[in-house]
Amino acid sequence: MRGILLLLLVIGGGLWGPFWHRYPRLVVTHAQLLADMAEKGRDLVVVGQFTAASLPELTYPLERALAFEHETARRTGSPPPTSLAAFSRLVAAYQGLVETLDDTRRQPRAAQVAGRGALDATVAAIRADADAVRAAAAAD
Secondary structure (H helix, E strand, O other), X not given: OHXXXXXXXXXXXXXXXXXXXXXXXXXXXXXXXHHHHHHHHXXXXXXXXXXXXXXXXXXHHHHHHHHHHHHHHHHHOOOOOHHHXXXXXXXXXXXXXXXXXXXXXXXXXXXXXXXXXXXXXXXXXXXXHHHHHHHHHHXX
16 A cells, blocks of 8 residues: 555656746746737837737737646645746736737727827836746745
C-alpha cells in the first residue's frame, strides 16, 4: 500500500512539476503581452486606424489569458498565488480596455481624440498591473 501511495505521489508530482516550473515565466509573458497589446490598441485609436478588423488581434491574447487564468486557478485551489491574483486584476482591466476601444471606434473622430487622456491613463494602469504581476511572480 505504501508503495502505491509513493508511486501516486511521484506521478502526481511529475505532472504538476513541469507546470509550476514554467508558471512564473508564463504568467509574466501573458502579462507583458497584454500590456503591449493595450498600448497597441490605444495607439491604433489615436491614429484613427482602429477598426472592427483590429478587434481579433486584441481579443485573442485576452482569450488565451483567460484560459491560462482559469487553468492555473483550477490547479492551485485556494488561496491562489499572489501573482495569479495580480494577473486576474490585469486580465479584468485589459478586458475593460478592449470593450472601451471597441466602443470608441464607433464614435466620431473628435470624440476619439478627446478621450485620449482616459485611454492613456487606462493603459498606464494596465502597464502598472503587468509590473505588479512580474514582481509577484518573482516573490512567489
